[in-house]
Amino acid sequence: MTDQPIPLHPPSSTAQQVQWLTISEDQAGQRVDNFLMARLKGVPKARVYNILRKGEVRVNKGRIKPDYRLQPGDLVRIPPVRVAQRTPPGKPSDQLLRLLENSILFENEGLLVINKPPGLAVHGGSGVSLGLIEALRLMRPEASYLELVHRLDRDTSGCIMVAKKRSTLRHLQAALRNKGVSGVRKVYQALVLGQWPARRHRVDVPLLKLELNSGKERIVKVHPEGKPSLTEFRVLRAYGDCTLVEARPITGRTHQIRVHAQYAGHSLAGDEKYGDDDANDRLRKVGVKRLFLHATELGFYLPGESELTVVSASLSDDLAAALVKLS
Template structure:
């Protein structure tokens, strides 16, 4: 057998029954989940050729599935991926210990700073891969939303597709409230309670993606509230109404108060001073979530404590402020 043949795996015909959790899902999305790693072009081709059948009938990619439908998945040849680096038991334990809420439909994790929510871009694994590795019997675990790698705090994970649809719909309709705590440079003006500047994503010459305030950007709104003043810094609560990339970081910078430790949006001198004073991380933390639970609709408010590095910075600033009195 040649290396090329050894790197490919051919699977036989499968017949999959659609359960209640997948009811209403488009056929193409259902197949993408069933055939992870298979290019979309191949999936659309086998649908177009009639090799995919639902209840023995030909279907289109946008066909909505019903509970009890039988989906015929034809033989597919896929490339065998090299064995991925598995998260170790220590990191699995850390992530399981970071769970602050869980029921049969979802869980919420207080994500540590420095861990991405998913693997990719040179990372072997992220939060979701760690949880899947720690729970090999879990049929479904998917991120409801995302946090930047360097931001800590609350992340919602759905344990059922129906819960994922519900929570993402709640996000779209702005019925889930997120509150972040950020340590920013300078004395925040209490008159600045909202920043409503459009944000545009762009690419640096080195390929790095960033965001700037730009009239051509998407409408964005962040509500701000000052919580405490320190020497040279302020602790603020930032509540994003929209959910743009780097929204809080760029809106804080636009207001003249970049987030401490932000190597993308803080000027070099301020960043160097923060590092010299012992700052080790981006000082942005997803502190609280307010939402209604899937199925029951019961209201929930969750809060996540700061990690040690975040708390140490605040403690140092507080002691300096007390000594100044």
């Protein structure tokens, strides 16, 4: 591979004009610093706080602090800020667009629930030019608002929520933080190595997230200084030297199910980060060619509704076929 020439000039950028924005009901409630960072994509965080500190950002013609929460009807002045031009996301193939259109499990005026295909990152970045959210925005160019409510690992398939309104995003993210009966119920199916004890129903140990390679890689481990983390497990079926389990993460930590299963001595099949390489090689021969983890069900309360909405996605074809071979 030949060396690439080092650019002699910084990337091109564009200078915006002064913007005057009136805050809608749906935009209200968020902090002004978060509002600005969402509007000024490509502007360093330090620069956003700098223009706030200098009073260049005004709300109703007055200076405000970064933690000011916007109100309906507020008039926000955003000064001209030079924004680095970003590489546009790759164009999704017609095949991917058809797949995503056929993967919609639920839709109303505020929410989409998608059966995410395996291998598709939820968003671009870190070498990924096009993720689920970028593809959905290109698939729905008329949509004024599409944001991920939560995330799934790239190799994890199954149910994922995408908000079509900011009020829906706020409602569901608050529900995700609520561990009570009004919270979001998440149910996964996972194939773990070995025979999971039928009597073991919970793994309740703290998890600590670490960043390696200057933040390019994340790894999670059980550690007393980590955040409290609880996953409930239930055996569904034994397959020789593997067990199909149901996993319900009560808390929502990064890689929680994977690390809790590893801690219990039963790593997930196909897990290249926390799993067993020799076992993964054996399972690859029967079709387990990626992380065997599928978000099979979501239960949630929509804004203003008292009845639980439940959305489910059958085990993806590749994982279901692997189970047949293991039988």
